[in-house]
Amino acid sequence: MFSVFRLNKSQQLIRYLTTMSGIQLNTILSQFKEYAPLYLADQSWDNVGVLVEPSENNPIIEKILFTNDLTEPVLDEAIERQAQLIISYHPPIFSPLKRLTQSNWKERIILKCIKHGITVYSPHTSWDAVDNGVNQWLISAFGTNEQDYTSRPIEQVKENDTPSKSQHLLTVTLPKEQNINLIKDIKDATVINEISCTTSNGPAIQVSISCSSRAVSSIMDLYRNEDNILKTIQIVDVQKPLDSRQGYGRLIQLKESRTIREAIENVKTLTETSYSFLLL
Known part of the structure; x- marks a missing residue:
């Protein structure tokens, strides 16, 4: 059991x-x-x-x-x-x-x-x-969210899985005859876009890659001795969006005002606490 x-x-x-x-x-x-x-x-x-x-x-x-x-x-x-x-x-x-x-x-x-x-x-x-975690439980002392109050995290956290688990977006322009599979074979590197273009050296393809920091190093190593390719590489750090539902602390706005003593009694009832200290 x-x-x-x-x-x-x-x-x-x-x-x-x-x-x-x-x-x-x-x-x-x-x-x-x-x-x-x-x-x-x-x-x-x-x-x-x-x-x-x-x-x-x-x-x-x-x-x-x-x-x-x-x-x-x-x-x-x-x-x-x-x-x-x-x-x-x-x-x-x-x-x-x-x-x-x-x-x-x-x-x-x-x-x-x-x-x-x-x-x-x-x-x-x-x-x-976490949404519906300890902080959310504590503010439930004041009623039901949206009905009795509105709330938001004081400090939001970034979502973990969006836009991807990779940390960088790398673009590189390769001569048309270059083998893109060399990039595709690199661990934690995902080709997300390929665009045909023309450079001063002739037909080319611009490749966009979502990749980890380690994969960035591996891609740079691929073209270490090819300056015409290295100088086309651009790397952008991917910033993940904030999650409006989850974060540290909760700031609430009550629909109906309460005295400090009433607010304390609400919390005492929720936490089943029989004593309190009130500093004025």
């Missing part, structure tokens, strides 16, 4: 997992990444994904423990309940570790997870940024 001991607010995803019995680790991780791709996390400082991997390849997971922070008491509970996977919202490994010793509690946690074969996965800001 598949068991979950602690839920965070991503209820829809968790309910999907609890209906199944015994799932391979990679299948579970794929579902989490489908819900909130890791590219949504703030790559400049955050540390997300699998942080502790088991020695067994793709084990069957029957019990998961969800927690906001992976402390020693939480880990002891996971071991007691025989959980094979811990989803820790905040990453237990944040700064680079120079050693793993028993003198530091954070290092002890990692050592104990390895000893007991427990996988640790942290989603952190990817769950903040």
Whole structure:
């Protein structure tokens, strides 16, 4: 039987997992990444994904423990309940570790997870940024989007898969007799357009290529000794568009105004919190 001991607010995803019995680790991780791709996390400082991997390849997971922070008491509970996977919202490994010793509690946690074969996965800001994620849940304290308020991310993230996974657009003008297949054979280089043209040297073809940084280097190497071709090469960095639905934080505009105390009570009700601090 598949068991979950602690839920965070991503209820829809968790309910999907609890209906199944015994799932391979990679299948579970794929579902989490489908819900909130890791590219949504703030790559400049955050540390997300699998942080502790088991020695067994793709084990069957029957019990998961969800927690906001992976402390020693939480880990002891996971071991007691025989959980094979811990989803820790905040990453237990944040700064680079120079050693793993028993003198530091954070290092002890990692050592104990390895000893007991427990996988640790942290989603952190990817769950903040995703549409219908943690931020969206928090602002639901004020009602229904579009009906009671309008919202937008404070800082939008770039879409990962558009216009392509490649990072550059390269154009090159080749003599008509040149073999374009040499370019097509390069890994991560996709010819997206071929236009016949005429240069001072005669009939030619202008080729547009979507390619990775490594592929750019390979194309340059192809024509290293052909200056008449090298000087025609132009490279444009592809900028991916912003995703208006996903990003860090949420700025909302209420349809009806509320006092600060009313707003606090709304949040307390949502989070089932019985106390608050109000600074005026």
